Amino acid sequence: MRDLRLRYLDLLAGCLSRELFLELDEPGVDPADRHEGRDWPATAETMIGRRRLDNLIDCLATVLDDDIPGDVIETGVWRGGATILMRAALAAWEDPDRSVWVADSFNGLPPPDAAAFPADEGVDLSGIGTLAVSRAEVASNFERYGLLDDRVRFLEGWFADTLSSAPISRLALIRLDGDPSDRYADFAVAGPTCDSVDMLPFPFRLPEDIREGDVGAILGWGFAPWSGGPFGWLDIIGAEYAAERCDQLAAKYGERFKCPDLLREMAEKGQSFYSRFAPEAKAA
16 A cells, blocks of 8 residues: 555656656756756746655655654745645545645745845845745645645745744644745744755755754654753753763664764763753853
8 A cells, every 4th residue: 555655646746846747848848957956847836856756755654654743834835736745645645634734925035135134145036926826826736636625724924924823733744945044043843854955055044042952852743841852851861871871772773873973072071952052052
């Protein structure tokens, strides 16, 4: 059954990216560019390319096979292709509860504001009309594939206005594909991310406040709340003991338990995560 599900998603990804019909739909397009997501498609429902879609399929299959709790979301959906794939995965696995959150302004990108957001310097995509895809068009694309229902939840507006107040209790998978600026700083990531950010042509940042890592782990995949989160818990047991325990487990079970270099360094220096990475420590 799993093979059939993956085959369905593979065929759907070929349709959403138009790789299956490239010579008919968009003659002259380099197949390698489409695969890597380097062109702006005329007819496809997604511009992220087949490579990213395949990565998304792997992430979705892991979430659904392992029954990782939570909804799925994409921030910045263009014509909706990646979120259509998300909804298709939920249908293929006959998942009864999760929602697909479709977050976008549906009005293109905001004007640059380099004074407030340094990453905006020299980048102005606000006037590109092809990026302004309406909510109605995205909904129509879902409907074309028979996947528009009440499990598809639209978050319309700028991320700074919608994400922090969205009625989402838990996320299993997040795909970030929006404005390359500090506007994401207001969005506390609460779940494993899924994207091929290695191919983005500009710096991409996630929130760096260590508290968001702890809160994200508690809300995103259910890390024990009493501990304060994984970083708080490591501070409770101490970096020295944690590194020692990693060594014991690595000796018994292999390299997957190898002590991270950062944890080893902190153990040697007698540091804790909150003393080293807390915002107050950075300010000092």
